[in-house]
Amino acid sequence: QSVLTQPPSASGTPGQRVTISCSGSSSNIGSNTVNWYQQLPGTAPKLLIYTNNQRPSGVPDRFSGSKSGTSASLAISGLQSEDEADYYCAAWDDSLNGPLFGGGTKLTVL
């Protein structure tokens, strides 16, 4: 598996709750923790969620993560226009011996 599977796009209106899924396998999500990254247009990625559901300092609690088996998801509640960005999941892959990224999901705030 070359990448983790994410939907290419997602959308919502301000105030809504949206979720983004991430599917992997036993060698990555199934046996390691999941991290999520947010990439605003023209900027470097930023760590948004680590170890499945932990938020770094400064990340609003509107962002939450979960993991079950070989899948994970990112939830964003109270959607805001500034949340419009690309979101990537990642998990350590035991075969790669490195982090495997999802293909990315472009979130549009309508």
Place this chain on the structure above:
Amino acid sequence: QVQLVQSGAEVKKPGASVKVSCKASGYTVTDYYMHWVRQAPGQGLEWMGWINPNSGGTKSAQKFQGRVTMTRDTSINTAYMELSRLRSDDTAAYHCARGGSVWSGSAADGLDVWGQGTTVTVSS
């Protein structure tokens, strides 16, 4: 504050090599793994490899083995990534990103600090 500052954009011809630097500030580079991740225009993130700056040990993705060299200069708190035998499909933004503590015994951790990216354009 903790930050990673990378070298400037590069334009290279096919077959050439490029070396990107990543200077750490606000922490000691030997304390954390350093990863290299690239992003082709309009594409997703692709992990290239990591270096343990304390030991100098490296691990690269199979796709880049034989072409990528990751090193560090601890005296100036800087990590480097050199990619050789460049092709047009190596055109991308190359990021360094801080991983977990080398003292944890595992490179598997979130990438919590990212460099701004270095654009490498490969064109004849």
